[in-house]
Amino acid sequence: MRLFAGIWSMLFLSLSTALAENTPPATVTNGVEASVYRCPKPDEKWVDEEQPILIRFYNPETRNSLYSSLINARVISSTNGEVDGNWVLGADHKTWRFKADRLYSAEDTITITALFDVDIRQTQLEWSFTTVAVLTMAERERIQRFEEDEYDGSGLVTGGEKAASVQSLGQNQIEYQDLTSEYDLPFTLPHGSVYYTEGRAPGNIFVSIFDRYDDTKKSHQLVLRDGVEIAFCKRNHNGIQTFFAHDDFGLVSWAQTIGHHITDTLWQEPEVCPLDSGYAMDAHDLQIVGEGHLFLLGREYITMDLSALAEDGNPEATVVGTVVQELDADRELVFQWRSVADTSLKILDAIASVTPDLETVDYMHSNTIDVQADGNLLVSVRNQNMVLNLDYTSGEILWRLGGFRSNFVFHNESLPFSMQHDARIIENGNLLLFDNGGYNRNYARAVEYSLDESNMIAEKVWEYDHDQTITSWSRGNARRLANGNTLIGWGNTSENDDPNATEIDEAGNIVWEIFFDGPTDEFTISYQYDHSTMMICPLAPIIDLDINDEGEAYLFFAKFNDDQVAGYRVYSDDISPPINVFAETIETSIEMSQEIMPTGAVYFMVTAVYDDGSESPPSDILRFDPSIHDAAEENGIPLDFVLTLDSWPNPFNDRAMIIISLSEKSAFTLEIYNLLGRKVLSERLGVLNAGKHSVTLNAQQWSSGVYLLRISNDVGLVQSRKIVLVR
Numbered sequence: 001m002r003l004f005a006g007i008w009s010m011l012f013l014s015l016s017t018a019l020a021e022n023t024p025p026a027t028v029t030n031g032v033e034a035s036v037y038r039c040p041k042p043d044e045k046w047v048d049e050e051q052p053i054l055i056r057f058y059n060p061e062t063r064n065s066l067y068s069s070l071i072n073a074r075v076i077s078s079t080n081g082e083v084d085g086n087w088v089l090g091a092d093h094k095t096w097r098f099k100a101d102r103l104y105s106a107e108d109t110i111t112i113t114a115l116f117d118v119d120i121r122q123t124q125l126e127w128s129f130t131t132v133a134v135l136t137m138a139e140r141e142r143i144q145r146f147e148e149d150e151y152d153g154s155g156l157v158t159g160g161e162k163a164a165s166v167q168s169l170g171q172n173q174i175e176y177q178d179l180t181s182e183y184d185l186p187f188t189l190p191h192g193s194v195y196y197t198e199g200r201a202p203g204n205i206f207v208s209i210f211d212r213y214d215d216t217k218k219s220h221q222l223v224l225r226d227g228v229e230i231a232f233c234k235r236n237h238n239g240i241q242t243f244f245a246h247d248d249f250g251l252v253s254w255a256q257t258i259g260h261h262i263t264d265t266l267w268q269e270p271e272v273c274p275l276d277s278g279y280a281m282d283a284h285d286l287q288i289v290g291e292g293h294l295f296l297l298g299r300e301y302i303t304m305d306l307s308a309l310a311e312d313g314n315p316e317a318t319v320v321g322t323v324v325q326e327l328d329a330d331r332e333l334v335f336q337w338r339s340v341a342d343t344s345l346k347i348l349d350a351i352a353s354v355t356p357d358l359e360t361v362d363y364m365h366s367n368t369i370d371v372q373a374d375g376n377l378l379v380s381v382r383n384q385n386m387v388l389n390l391d392y393t394s395g396e397i398l399w400r401l402g403g404f405r406s407n408f409v410f411h412n413e414s415l416p417f418s419m420q421h422d423a424r425i426i427e428n429g430n431l432l433l434f435d436n437g438g439y440n441r442n443y444a445r446a447v448e449y450s451l452d453e454s455n456m457i458a459e460k461v462w463e464y465d466h467d468q469t470i471t472s473w474s475r476g477n478a479r480r481l482a483n484g485n486t487l488i489g490w491g492n493t494s495e496n497d498d499p500n501a502t503e504i505d506e507a508g509n510i511v512w513e514i515f516f517d518g519p520t521d522e523f524t525i526s527y528q529y530d531h532s533t534m535m536i537c538p539l540a541p542i543i544d545l546d547i548n549d550e551g552e553a554y555l556f557f558a559k560f561n562d563d564q565v566a567g568y569r570v571y572s573d574d575i576s577p578p579i580n581v582f583a584e585t586i587e588t589s590i591e592m593s594q595e596i597m598p599t600g601a602v603y604f605m606v607t608a609v610y611d612d613g614s615e616s617p618p619s620d621i622l623r624f625d626p627s628i629h630d631a632a633e634e635n636g637i638p639l640d641f642v643l644t645l646d647s648w649p650n651p652f653n654d655r656a657m658i659i660i661s662l663s664e665k666s667a668f669t670l671e672i673y674n675l676l677g678r679k680v681l682s683e684r685l686g687v688l689n690a691g692k693h694s695v696t697l698n699a700q701q702w703s704s705g706v707y708l709l710r711i712s713n714d715v716g717l718v719q720s721r722k723i724v725l726v727r
Helices: 137-149 626-634
Strands: 034-040 044-047 053-058 069-075 085-089 096-100 109-118 121-131 177-178 193-198 204-211 218-224 229-236 244-246 251-256 261-265 269-274 279-289 293-304 317-327 334-337 368-372 377-381 386-390 397-400 409-411 423-425 429-435 444-450 457-464 479-482 486-489 503-504 508-516 523-524 529-534 542-546 553-558 564-572 580-585 589-591 604-612 621-626 643-648 657-661 665-673 680-689 691-700 706-713 718-725
Touching: 034 334, 044 293, 044 334, 044 429, 053 069, 053 334, 069 085, 069 096, 204 657, 229 542, 244 529, 251 279, 261 279, 293 368, 317 368, 334 589, 377 423, 423 479, 429 479, 429 486, 529 553, 542 604, 542 621, 553 564, 553 604, 643 718, 657 665, 657 680
Parallel strands: 044 121, 279 368, 368 423, 409 457
Antiparallel strands: 034 053, 053 096, 069 109, 085 096, 109 121, 177 193, 193 508, 204 218, 204 523, 204 529, 218 229, 244 251, 251 261, 261 269, 279 293, 293 317, 317 334, 368 377, 377 386, 386 397, 423 429, 429 444, 444 457, 479 486, 486 503, 503 508, 542 553, 553 589, 564 580, 564 604, 604 621, 643 657, 657 691, 665 680, 665 706, 706 718
C-alpha cells in the first residue's frame, strides 16, 4: 500500500566542531566551502553486504542541501573488482544513491571514486569502507536468548510500601469501573479496571498489552474509548508489543516480524516497512514525518575483538549496535546513522546488557527517535543513560545529555535520569522523558527539562513520581497531552498491583488510572500508551478462535464501531475460501460445541450483515484442524498454536531472510524445493522457542526461478510459501 509521495526538505542548525574530520570540503559555494554527507562514512567498518551508498552535498552555514550532477563514478571491490549497479537521484533531487546488483562479499573493502558538478564546480570524492560477515542462525539465537533474559530485574532496587493510587485522585468525585465492551472478547484478554474523575483529556487510548514473563506469547492490541471502554481488540499470537497512533497522518502502526506495519483506521492491508539493507528491526519506535518519510530504529550484530577492553574480554564478542534510518515516500534509504561507526561512543560506558566476559554487549539499546523542528534527531540510548542529538545534515553527534560523557550540567536535579524511554521535545521546547530510574534510584517518574544549549545546562522544571511507589524495570513512556495533562505508561513494573498507566493534570492530580490483572502465573504489562483522537473502524470483521478454562472452543468476531451492522454470517468449509453458511447470529461469538465441531480441517470466515441484506467484506480466513489439535495436545501444544512463515525480500537476489513466527515452543525442519520437486535444501532447525526467528538464505549458487519453502514439525503442522529468485 503506497501511502504517500512527496519531497522532504527542511532547514538545519549549525555544524558540530567534529564535522571536519569526517566531511572534508567538497567545493566552494558563494565563498563558503560546501560539505558532503556520505553513507557509509570514510573507513567505516562492519558495513552490511547490501548497504546502498548515499552522497548528498550541503552548505555548512545555511544547512541547506545542494543540487549536484554526477559526471562519473566507479565502485570497486577488493575481492571481485568492478561492482555493477545503478546510481539514482532521490526524490529530493539532491541525494545520490548507488545500489549494487549483487551483494558485496563478506569482509570486503569497497572503494568509491566519483566526480560531481556542485554549483558549477567539479568535485572529486574517493573513500572506502569494509563489509562484515553475516551472523549464523545459532549466533542470532544466542543473542535473542540474551536479550529476552536481560530484563529480569536482578540488581535493581524495588520501591517502598505502596500507597493506594485512588487516595491521590484529588478532591473530585472518584469513579471506578471495570473496562466494558459491547463485544464478546477472547478469554485470554486480562481483566482491566479504571479509576477516573473529571479533567481527563478527551480522546482514546491505543495500547498493546502482553505477558511480561513471555512477551513472545499472545498480545492484545486495544483501543479504549475515553479510556474506559474497549472499542477495538485484536489478539495476536506473536507478541506484538507496540501500537502507535499517528494522528497527523490518520495512520496506526505496530512492529511485527520483519518490519513496522502501517495502515489506516479502516484496518486495510498494511504496508510492511522493514529497514533497508537487511538490518534487524527494532520495535521500539517509528516516526512518520513530512511527506510520509519514515524514521526507524534498527539493530545490527557485529563480531568484535574486545580482549583489549577487559582482562577476560572476548576476542570474538558480539556487539549489538543501533541503526537509525530514514526512508522516503518510495521507501528508499535517504539517511543512515550507525553507532558502531562513531568511535566516540564507548562500549564500556554501557551500564546494562553486558555479559561478564564481554561475550555479548548491547551497549546502546536505543528506544526512541524524535525528529525535531530543526530536522535534527534525538535518540534515547537506554543502556548508557543518555540522550543523543544527531545533526541530520552531517550525521554527527551535536551533544549528549546524561551518561558518563554528558555535555550538559544538571540543575535542580540530584540524580539524573537512567535507563530512560520516550525522550521527546514537547511543544514548549523542553525535553520530556520517562525515567525508569533502574540505575540510580528506587522509583520511576516522568521528568521535564529545560535545555540551555548555549551554556549547556539542563534544568529540571517538572516531575511526577507517583509518591515514589513504582519501580519500572524497562519500557514505559510519558506524553504531554493537548490540555496540559500528562499520560504516563509505567512499563515493566515490579508489583502486580501497580497501575499500568496514569494520567495527571497540570496540578499533579490523578484524573485517570488503569490496572490490568493477568492470571496468577502471568504479569500483564505494556510498552507504552498512546493518546489519540482516532478510532479503528475496520472494513471487515476481526475473527479469532479461543478456548476457555474448561477447554470449550469459541469463535469470536466483530466489526468494531459500525452502528449499521444487524448481524453476522459465519462461513465454513473444507476449502479456502469457505462458501457454506455455518451460522447466522446477532451475537459476536459462537461456541464450537461437540455437535457442530468439524471432524476434519475446516476454514472459517465471517461477514457483517446489514438491514438490507448486504454484507461487508469478509474477515481473514481462520483454519482449524481438530486432528492436528488431538495430536498436538499429546505433545503439550494448545489448540490455538500458530505458525507463520514469511520471506523478505520476495522476489530476492542472492540473499533472503526467512522469518518463522511461533506461538509455542516446538521442533522444526526447513526444506526448500525447486519447481521440479527436487529438494535443494534441508535443515533441521531443532527446538525453537515461541516468538520470532530468522534464517538467512544464501542462494548465490542457485538458478533464477520459483522455489517452495516448507517448514514442518513432528506433529503435522506445516506452512509453505513460494519465493522467487531473480538474477
